[in-house]
Amino acid sequence: MSKVLVAYFSATGTTGVAATGLAKAIGADTYEIVPEVPYTNDDLDWRNEQSRSSVEMKDKKNFRPAIGSAPVENIQQYDKIFVAYPIWWYTSPSIINTFLESYDLSGKDIVLFATSGSTGFCSSVEDLEGSAPGAHITEGAMLNGITSEDEFKKVAEKFL
Numbered sequence: 001m002s003k004v005l006v007a008y009f010s011a012t013g014t015t016g017v018a019a020t021g022l023a024k025a026i027g028a029d030t031y032e033i034v035p036e037v038p039y040t041n042d043d044l045d046w047r048n049e050q051s052r053s054s055v056e057m058k059d060k061k062n063f064r065p066a067i068g069s070a071p072v073e074n075i076q077q078y079d080k081i082f083v084a085y086p087i088w089w090y091t092s093p094s095i096i097n098t099f100l101e102s103y104d105l106s107g108k109d110i111v112l113f114a115t116s117g118s119t120g121f122c123s124s125v126e127d128l129e130g131s132a133p134g135a136h137i138t139e140g141a142m143l144n145g146i147t148s149e150d151e152f153k154k155v156a157e158k159f160l
Contacts, residue, residue, distance in 0.1 A: 002079035004028035009085045011039045015115045018143035019084035025152035033099050036068035057089040064098040080109045087116035092124045097131040106134025111159045113140045
């Protein structure tokens with residue numbers, strides 16, 4: 001049986017609840033991608049063009065927020081890495097690029113999972129491929145509204 005890691009970034013807690021539910025349902029390890037400088041409500045105000053998240057997403061190709069959590073121990077032990085995040089500006093937050101670029105993930109299967117108030121994955125796969133050369137990145141599923149272990153298992157089984 002392959003070993004699975006669920007790595008997730010959650011600015012407000014919504015994605016964290018979904019990601020830990022997914023990990024529990026499939027017996028996966030978890031890793032929280034914690035920014036070195038936490039995001040405040042003001043940082044996340046998408047209506048303010050000067051908010052931290054707006055500035056980061058305008059320069060997504062170059063901006064890489066630092067990760068404050070300790071690195072994943074022995075990431076090579078994982079055959080599949082599920083990466084969960086909230087959708088920001090129709091894609092993944094740039095801290096997901098930081099996470100992927102922190103490791104040699106060549107040969108790994110990376111499956112994306114997300115939460116969103118109104119959109120799907122949009123350009124997530126394309127925006128992340130350059131951050132994990134040699135890895136196979138797949139669009140997984142939106143985790144909005146999933147709450148039961150059975151629902152999480154059903155979603156994850158397609159990608160195990």
